[in-house]
Amino acid sequence: MFKLLFFFAILILSSNAAVQDFCVADLKGPESPAGYSCKAVTKVTVNDFVYSGLSAAGNTSNIIKAAVSPAFAAQFPGLNGLGLSAARLDLAPSGVVPFHTHPGASEVLLVVQGSITAAFVSSANTVYLKTLKKGELMVFPQGLLHFQVNAAGVTSVAYVFFSSSNPGLQITDFALFANDLSTKLVEATTFLDEAQIKKLKGVLGGTG
Amino acid sequence: MFKLLFFFAILILSSNAAVQDFCVADLKGPESPAGYSCKAVTKVTVNDFVYSGLSAAGNTSNIIKAAVSPAFAAQFPGLNGLGLSAARLDLAPSGVVPFHTHPGASEVLLVVQGSITAAFVSSANTVYLKTLKKGELMVFPQGLLHFQVNAAGVTSVAYVFFSSSNPGLQITDFALFANDLSTKLVEATTFLDEAQIKKLKGVLGGTG
Amino acid sequence: MFKLLFFFAILILSSNAAVQDFCVADLKGPESPAGYSCKAVTKVTVNDFVYSGLSAAGNTSNIIKAAVSPAFAAQFPGLNGLGLSAARLDLAPSGVVPFHTHPGASEVLLVVQGSITAAFVSSANTVYLKTLKKGELMVFPQGLLHFQVNAAGVTSVAYVFFSSSNPGLQITDFALFANDLSTKLVEATTFLDEAQIKKLKGVLGGTG
Amino acid sequence: MFKLLFFFAILILSSNAAVQDFCVADLKGPESPAGYSCKAVTKVTVNDFVYSGLSAAGNTSNIIKAAVSPAFAAQFPGLNGLGLSAARLDLAPSGVVPFHTHPGASEVLLVVQGSITAAFVSSANTVYLKTLKKGELMVFPQGLLHFQVNAAGVTSVAYVFFSSSNPGLQITDFALFANDLSTKLVEATTFLDEAQIKKLKGVLGGTG
Amino acid sequence: MFKLLFFFAILILSSNAAVQDFCVADLKGPESPAGYSCKAVTKVTVNDFVYSGLSAAGNTSNIIKAAVSPAFAAQFPGLNGLGLSAARLDLAPSGVVPFHTHPGASEVLLVVQGSITAAFVSSANTVYLKTLKKGELMVFPQGLLHFQVNAAGVTSVAYVFFSSSNPGLQITDFALFANDLSTKLVEATTFLDEAQIKKLKGVLGGTG
Amino acid sequence: MFKLLFFFAILILSSNAAVQDFCVADLKGPESPAGYSCKAVTKVTVNDFVYSGLSAAGNTSNIIKAAVSPAFAAQFPGLNGLGLSAARLDLAPSGVVPFHTHPGASEVLLVVQGSITAAFVSSANTVYLKTLKKGELMVFPQGLLHFQVNAAGVTSVAYVFFSSSNPGLQITDFALFANDLSTKLVEATTFLDEAQIKKLKGVLGGTG
Structure with missing residues (x-):
């Protein structure tokens, strides 16, 4: 048993060397070009890696009849530095997410309810447009203009995922x-x- | 009008310089450490950027009562080089996605039906475990062991997204x-x- | 002398191991997400690393009274994979480079003749606008909308440099x-x- | 001489602009996703770039008859941000480094004493196994399960090197x-x- | 109008999530391997993105009859983390920028006045040498030895651009x-x- | 059993999606800025991941009384794209590896026999010099000038490891x-x- 504990001690040491498996955002610390500072590992809990803010529908009672709810590192600190983030799109009938770009990320969209017509425009000004049904995915390459409009008579919902924990969002209008x-x-x-x-x-x- | 066309011509030229907005995988060309070769832009259509393979449920009539259906660059060529990919998890009652890692990517999971208990283990051997409801997200940092088990009496479904178009999948068992x-x-x-x-x-x- | 030649031979060997100091674009080879294929080193000459195409003024006899001449990897193969490229802007009186983005790069602009008013807009919709004189630099962060307009009564000229050999160019209009x-x-x-x-x-x- | 000093002064200025040749870890400063904060250059000495902790054998009087001694950025601050780290493996007769992964790095192993049987398993579940003699190298691709066992009747020693200053270590057991x-x-x-x-x-x- | 304001509020929120479009260097904050800390966005102005320090000629009354004036992140904070920086070269008649390297970046040179002979040497010890006229560009791959000498009877001026906001400068002599x-x-x-x-x-x- | 095989089939499929765990260099295929093309996985064997070329001493009967034997991707194809490579240094009494740089990588040196005096010079022209004993490590930050000289009366041996599979080597002389x-x-x-x-x-x- 003594030997075992010794082994245990050694490996704990080497594990301590590797605590930076993740870097949960400390939103009050200094930011670097690589993202937010890391919260102390001793203060990290599973709740830092879980986000419930996209469970409920966004409010679509507005001019675009749509809501975009982000889960970027600022909302979901566990994502910081991991090269991923998310958002939820709610589109009431006739709802539109107008032309926009994400300066720092590519995007994959998943339709989970209804039907959505989406498109992006390439540097060669070619339009890649498709109407997507529930369960279908579409990818929007980094930095290119794209939009989503409801293609169903009812509310449609999609989740989008980005290749950065801080993708940015620039709505052209x-x-x-x-x-x-x-x-x-x-x-x-x-x-x-x-x-x-x-x-x-x-x-x-x-x-x- | 002549001047306009001239302008048009100039910009077409500069746009041609930027055709590599994306690199749709040519699965038959040589691969590099950065991914698959790029399909000629003239042969690219919107269907390269859309994937319908995750619309239907995977077959869960197996020992783990679960199915994992990937949408990596090999299945969904438009993702190649864009730092993103996806998969669908179907978990029948008592279904389990056993302990596994993704050697090349972090992962975000979205529950779209039912309820799922998920966990990852850090290098310090700490377990981060949570039961997730529909609409909740959980992030699994790169390369760490994790699992998902159905927490509902009915079939649960999740979509997962990765920070690489080729995340890899190593099931420990x-x-x-x-x-x-x-x-x-x-x-x-x-x-x-x-x-x-x-x-x-x-x-x-x-x-x- | 024998020893010396031996030494020479050894080092030539180790130098051969390092021939990939650069990867001059072979525009006819397969492309990867990391750029063009590399031309054989034996065929590379200094001219692959020099570009004269931006020496002359672009033709500004067009609707925008401006010309944008790119020196991306497609025009200047020596840049391939080196994380840099360039372009020349010629702006006749009242000339304008309309709102545009570079999906894959940040940009630094250098005024070499005349005076130019430039601006970019952040994700927070803040406008960062300045009139630049000869010799002044301005940086435009990756993927954000920006424009340049002539601020002089005469032709103004600028060179711009990008943080990618394939920055892309998407003109909003x-x-x-x-x-x-x-x-x-x-x-x-x-x-x-x-x-x-x-x-x-x-x-x-x-x-x- | 005046001119020379002037030249000297100018170049000192430009050199000051480049002090971030390295970023020796300040283990007490905030961490970012890119690693530890940088110690002030004025306080850096050559000892920050030298590590003697792997000179002596680790204690193998334990259940696995092996010791793993890390030289990651936390032990060897000069490595911080430089994309490299190391560890020493001591394997007494019958010693074993059990199945494990490094979530954030590939690894190269060098046998310096004795003989070691090592293997990794790919995502396709293929085993790549070899018994290595002194002076031989083996590479373990990022994130994949691998192990090392002593293949000699005497103590074997290896040094391993990683493609990150913070590779992590997750021992499956x-x-x-x-x-x-x-x-x-x-x-x-x-x-x-x-x-x-x-x-x-x-x-x-x-x-x- | 109520709906509109509601929409406005929602989008402001999502824009706030993306404030890290840029990371203007806070030269007094902690540094990380990724660069300087970010200045608070509320304190950022357009002047952080503009640099006038290269407008005037450097003093060439020195032994090399040349001046190198840097615009790295330390001088031009808006560049921090954006993968770009610049410098101005002034070469009086017979002026020389002696053999040097940039450890962390590739370089593109633009001649704006006079004529300059420039060369780099590859790992295979091949010399790539060219005399450049006004408006011509030359690229120097990362980390390789290179020099510039005045090739005109008058003062020559060039601007150089780097693929990092902190390229470093090591003059061999x-x-x-x-x-x-x-x-x-x-x-x-x-x-x-x-x-x-x-x-x-x-x-x-x-x-x- | 039928169910099990079904499960097996599904997972084989998903594993196939992840075959790019590694990219063993096909030295005859096209190169990209990210490295050599990948050999077909079906042709890969464990020998691609093992290199014996550094087991034997290099020939030091030459002017520098030293030998540098590389194990870069060109010699050791399994390293391709994995961000690591190696070399062996043999230094006879009075042997010297003269001033040199690696344009594309940082380096860690491990002394395995004898004693070596090593140094690097920073951009600020500061010399970081140390005499290293067997088992000690020293790190040389990317792109900076450094050297190694034998500090023992007998032959000294070191192994060096790089943060790239293609670090380059430029010997100043x-x-x-x-x-x-x-x-x-x-x-x-x-x-x-x-x-x-x-x-x-x-x-x-x-x-x-």
């Missing part, structure tokens, strides 16, 4: 119209008409 | 017992009794 | 309007008016 | 039996008999 | 002669004559 | 003197005297 970039510059850099720009700035809370 | 590694060496390297090893070799088709 | 994505879907996913969409589809050669 | 995971769950997820599990839990200090 | 490494060891490890070494130690401020 | 770079350019870019350069060109087989 919000980037163009929901800030103080001057109408003149938006006009020059999008070829949109002034009236169109002003209209969308009004809708989305932009100024300038 | 199969690695230990479903090959020709001699019983003597298995005994020496696992501390299991000879009878136990021979029994499992018998069940899983191993020899030696 | 072209992605939205220069293909066959239906006007109805563009309308639903951008909130733009139908007339605006049809107008820009007309200008940029789109259909549907 | 300890992960399964040296914690509080219930016997029932171990039984369900390994197909081992209850008696076998209870026996090994007893030996390795597990409960439940 | 300084590494060999500008420190306290003993003349005897320099002699043994370079085959240079003692007198030559002592001469250069004298010029470059070395001792020993 | 050979890069400077063993090719056709003109004496004039070497003089200008190293500050060495013409006579010194011509002498070393003579010794090392250079011209020009």
Whole structure:
């Protein structure tokens, strides 16, 4: 038994060397380009690796009749540094997730209810569009513009997964119209008409 | 209009420079450490980015009362090189996905039906165990042993997502017992009794 | 001298082990997720590592009064796999490089002639905008929307550098309007008016 | 001479910009997914880059007649962030390093004394097994199960090297039996008999 | 309008999840192997992403008749973690940037004034040498020895860009002669004559 | 039994999806920036993962009284893509491995016989020098100049390990003197005297 405990001690030592199996986000610590700081392993519990925030439907009583609920490292600290994250999409009838990109990740979408028409556009401006049924997957390569619209008469639901714990999300309309970039510059850099720009700035809370 | 076409031509050129937005797997071409060769972009269609193989339930009429259906780059070529893949788990009542690892990826699990008890074990031999309900997520850090068992009286279903298009899958029982590694060496390297090893070799088709 | 030649022979051997200092693109070989195949080292010359295609001004006689000339791995094979590429921007008076992203790279811009107003928009929809003089640098983080407009009464010139040999280029207007994505879907996913969409589809050669 | 000093000053400046040639671990600072924080360069000495802890034999007076002594970043701070680490294996006659994995690294083994039989098992459950003599190398791909046993009548010694400064170490027996995971769950997820599990839990200090 | 604001709120939330679009260096925070800590996003301004320090010529009144002015993350904090950095080279007539390497990055050089002869040497000891004119680019693969010399009768200027925000810079002469490494060891490890070494130690401020 | 075989079949399928546990180099196939092409798994044997080429002493009857024997992916195909490689150093009395760099990897050295004085020089021109005894380790950060000299009166032996399967090796003397770079350019870019350069060109087989 003495020998055994000795063995045990040695291996505990070597295991201690490997405590960085994971790096649960300490949201209050310093951030690095690789992500959030790590919470002390002694304070980590299984609840850091479980997230219940996507169990319930998002509120789709809004202009796009859709909700996007993220489970990135900021919401789900156990993901930090592990190269994965998730989000839930709820699309009421006629609901739309407008054109957007994820600057730092590719995405896989899984339809779990209803039916969704999704598409991405390549650098060569080719559209890859498909209507997906429950249980089908679609992949959106990193950084490319894509959208999802409900293709069913009822609410559709999808979960999406990203190749980064911090994929980012840039919705084109919000980037163009929901800030103080001057109408003149938006006009020059999008070829949109002034009236169109002003209209969308009004809708989305932009100024300038 | 002439000027416009000129502009168009210039941008088509620059877009051509960027055709490698994605690298749909050409399963017959040479493989590199980074994955499969890329299919010619001219032959790529939206169907390369969509996978329907996980829509239907896997067959759980087997010893583990469970099925694991992969959607890795070999099954779903559009994933190649994008740092993501997926699989579907079907667990009949009492169904089990036995202890296993993914040598090349972290994993996120989403319960879409029923309830599943899942756990992983860290290098420090700590068990992180939780029973998950529909809509809940759990993350399993790269390379660590983990399992999933049905926690409901009915069939449970989950989808899992990986941080690599080629995560690998090593089921501990199969690695230990479903090959020709001699019983003597298995005994020496696992501390299991000879009878136990021979029994499992018998069940899983191993020899030696 | 015999000893010396022996030493020489040994080191030549070890040097041969390290020939993959670089991987000049063989544009006709198979591509992998990591880039183009490597040209045989015996066929590589210094000219593979030099590119003269950005010496001359691009043609700015077009609708945007601007030219974007890429030096990605497809044009400049010596860059393949080295994590870098370049492009030249020529902006005639009032010239504009419209809103665009690079899905696979961050960018640094250097003004070498005239003055340029540039901006990027973050995921939080904040605009980071600055008018740059000759010799000034600006960085655009990966995947985020950005633009450049001439801020001088004369032609301005900039060179941009990317953190990938294949950064990609997606010009928002072209992605939205220069293909066959239906006007109805563009309308639903951008909130733009139908007339605006049809107008820009007309200008940029789109259909549907 | 004035000019020279001027030159010197300029280059010192540019050298200061590059102080992060290395990132010696500050074990008390915050950790990130990329590793430990960096010790101030002014406090770094050559001793941070040298490790003597593997010079002496590990104690093999234990149940496995073997010792595994790690030199990971936690023991050898100079390795932090450099993508390398090491360990020493001492195997007395009949000594065994039981089945284990390194979740975050590939491994190369070098026999420096005696003879060692080593093997790894692939995802396809194929066993790659070889008896190695002094001076021979064997590589174990990332995350796969492997073991080492003494193949000599005397003590054998090997050094192993990893492709990460934090490779991790998960010994299958300890992960399964040296914690509080219930016997029932171990039984369900390994197909081992209850008696076998209870026996090994007893030996390795597990409960439940 | 109520619905709209609701939508706005939801998307702001998801945008907050993605604030780590960039990681502007906080030079006073802890460093990690991945770079400097991130400045709080609320304190980031456009000036963090703009650098004017390379607008003016460096002082070439020195022994090499050249100046190297870096814009690495330490000088240009917006670059931190983005995989890019820059430097300016000023070469008076007969000016030289002596043999050096960048341990952590590949480099692309752009001539903006005059003419420069540049070369790198491969592991196979092959010299890749070219005289570059204004507007031409040359790439130097990671870690290989290279130099630049003025090839014009007037001052030449180049900008160089690196595939890391912290490329490092090791000037061979300084590494060999500008420190306290003993003349005897320099002699043994370079085959240079003692007198030559002592001469250069004298010029470059070395001792020993 | 039928059910078991069914289970077996399912898991074989999923294992097939994961055959890319490794990528043994096919030295005749196309290379990519990520390394050599992969040999077909069906042709892989354990011998691909074992290398005996470093068992015997290298020939030190040469000018440096030393031998460097590489085990990179070109010699040891099983290493391809796994982020590791090795080499053996034999140093006769007074033997020297002259100043050199590895452009693509960090290195760890293990002394297995005798005693070795080793050093590296940082970007700040600081020398980190130590005399190592048998069993001691030293790490050399990526891309920095370093050397090893025998510190014993007898032959010393070390093994070195790299953080890449293709680390490269650039010996400074050979890069400077063993090719056709003109004496004039070497003089200008190293500050060495013409006579010194011509002498070393003579010794090392250079011209020009």
